[in-house]
Amino acid sequence: MSSRFADYHRLDAVALRDAIVAKRTTPTAVLETALERIAALDPKINAFFVVLADRARARAKELDAKQASGAPLGALFGVPIALKSNMCLEGVEANCGSKILAGYRPPYTATFVQRLLDEDAIVVGMTHMDEFAMGSSGENSAYCAAKNPWDTTRTPGGSSSGSAAAVAAALVPIALGSDTGGSVRQPAALCGIVGYKPTYGRVTRYGLVAFGSSLDQVSPFARSVRDIELVLGVISGGDEHDSTCLPLAPTAIENSNDVRGLRIGVPKEYFSPSLAADVRAKIETAIAKLESLGAQAVPVSLPHSEHAIPTYYVVATAEASSNLARYDGIRYGPRSNGDGSLQGMIAATRHDGFGAEVKRRILLGTYVLSSGYYDAWYKRALKVRRLIRNDFDAAFKDVDLIACPTSPTTAFKLGEKVDDPVAMYLSDVMTVPTSLAGLPAISVPCGFVTSGGRELPVGLQLIGPSLADGRVLRAARVFETASREHQKLAPLALEGASR
Amino acid sequence: MSKSETETVRKTAELARLALNEAEMPKFAAQFARILDAFQAISKLDVEGVEPMTGAADLTDVMREDRPKPSLERDAALANAPSRAGDYYSVPKTIGGDA
Numbered sequence: 001m002s003s004r005f006a007d008y009h010r011l012d013a014v015a016l017r018d019a020i021v022a023k024r025t026t027p028t029a030v031l032e033t034a035l036e037r038i039a040a041l042d043p044k045i046n047a048f049f050v051v052l053a054d055r056a057r058a059r060a061k062e063l064d065a066k067q068a069s070g071a072p073l074g075a076l077f078g079v080p081i082a083l084k085s086n087m088c089l090e091g092v093e094a095n096c097g098s099k100i101l102a103g104y105r106p107p108y109t110a111t112f113v114q115r116l117l118d119e120d121a122i123v124v125g126m127t128h129m130d131e132f133a134m135g136s137s138g139e140n141s142a143y144c145a146a147k148n149p150w151d152t153t154r155t156p157g158g159s160s161s162g163s164a165a166a167v168a169a170a171l172v173p174i175a176l177g178s179d180t181g182g183s184v185r186q187p188a189a190l191c192g193i194v195g196y197k198p199t200y201g202r203v204t205r206y207g208l209v210a211f212g213s214s215l216d217q218v219s220p221f222a223r224s225v226r227d228i229e230l231v232l233g234v235i236s237g238g239d240e241h242d243s244t245c246l247p248l249a250p251t252a253i254e255n256s257n258d259v260r261g262l263r264i265g266v267p268k269e270y271f272s273p274s275l276a277a278d279v280r281a282k283i284e285t286a287i288a289k290l291e292s293l294g295a296q297a298v299p300v301s302l303p304h305s306e307h308a309i310p311t312y313y314v315v316a317t318a319e320a321s322s323n324l325a326r327y328d329g330i331r332y333g334p335r336s337n338g339d340g341s342l343q344g345m346i347a348a349t350r351h352d353g354f355g356a357e358v359k360r361r362i363l364l365g366t367y368v369l370s371s372g373y374y375d376a377w378y379k380r381a382l383k384v385r386r387l388i389r390n391d392f393d394a395a396f397k398d399v400d401l402i403a404c405p406t407s408p409t410t411a412f413k414l415g416e417k418v419d420d421p422v423a424m425y426l427s428d429v430m431t432v433p434t435s436l437a438g439l440p441a442i443s444v445p446c447g448f449v450t451s452g453g454r455e456l457p458v459g460l461q462l463i464g465p466s467l468a469d470g471r472v473l474r475a476a477r478v479f480e481t482a483s484r485e486h487q488k489l490a491p492l493a494l495e496g497a498s499r
Numbered sequence: 500m501s502k503s504e505t506e507t508v509r510k511t512a513e514l515a516r517l518a519l520n521e522a523e524m525p526k527f528a529a530q531f532a533r534i535l536d537a538f539q540a541i542s543k544l545d546v547e548g549v550e551p552m553t554g555a556a557d558l559t560d561v562m563r564e565d566r567p568k569p570s571l572e573r574d575a576a577l578a579n580a581p582s583r584a585g586d587y588y589s590v591p592k593t594i595g596g597d598a
Contacts, residue, residue: 201556214554310538382551438555
């Protein structure tokens, strides 16, 4: 049998596993193909912080033997995957894109990572990200800004930049990211792949380095919805290590291929002038497509949408200021001595170790929680959060899903928004409401617009009521099958490979 | 940048145990002010009688049996320490009463 697998970049994880199980290829051949592609293409997109070649090879060899032995094979048997650098895999550096965790090797493995490993997936590397998941472009990484495989002068989005780029370049079929305010959905839209944020609490956060504890969710990237359904079935479900994880069984795939009769709300507030006209056109076409498949588009209103960005940034930064208080140079990471006192050491370590955006958010979060400001800012924001959630609950009395854009624009140029924090925050305007509300939401490719002679992807966002993960995924899968936009690969992904 | 805005940032930085040097202060203070300004709109909303929403998972008082079980091995816990003294993390001495 060939030592490489020529179809690797064309297949999703489900098809890849099928090919391995049917013995058209082997775990080692697949892994070597992945490593070869990474070596050739990753220098152009900087998706990976570290490639775990030796570890992955050893595991692939074990899987070759496992298959030969006739033992039952895991649901992700031989599938190469990538992890965002804020995820714990024992012994593997997880620096969260920050200098303050340079060299940090977790002493434990995240529950959701262990579940993937137990199903025979192979972790091939850790990906670049915005520092502590704070950013929408990857440019806040203390190490490297990943690039968009569709146009390497543009960002892949963020904060799960490297994971998105790795999947869009078909280096791996699946990568995990984390979505706090849109950090998987927005890059998925900008990179022309699928990105899914589960209902809050559906997937354990044990082993995900915390940024905003009431917002963070482990969220997968893939090139097909059925891959997302597969991964979700593996990683979701209760975990005794995470008291914010709902004690439920893993998600079950809805076997239906039907959206007939589904009422799909279209929120007018998401179609404001800030939405780029060419993106708007693609979204409207996508919604029309859903209607042609038997769904019914219904206008809805989410009146508090305009307050979502400030609400999110007050809540998220408050939680971040608390979660990042632990980085003090005592238990992990590099230490700066400052004036030699304990407090001086802590302040200097944090000054030297954190980048500008992280400092900004810690300052903001500390301020809104501080005495005299707590009620006016933080407590008030929590109330507006309730109003935002109420808007969705009211809409879902009348509709089954909501459809809207994921991002107001297509991928923007590297450097375009770095000097204007507020402009960068506004890239999240369509994703933060669902994060605040804790609802399931997916971004699925729905077409391309041309800019500067290059095709740039557009993502359709589908949102469901709490715990309607199955419904969201089913509708996305049906749309994907009908629209076929997901089948197009970035030109970079086809370089050097057989067509 | 107004003195009081810079003072606010300085005090906040102290609370956050984050040293900011004089060169960085104006830029941070300016951005801080601009961000807070952009967020003013939520101060005008009527939130009378609205229950704060701390999180989306409808879970309260998640408990487990109070039964001890093995935890992280000490060496594993200390492995990432920038400075270690035997079985302890080593930190600068606190001076006088100021911790």
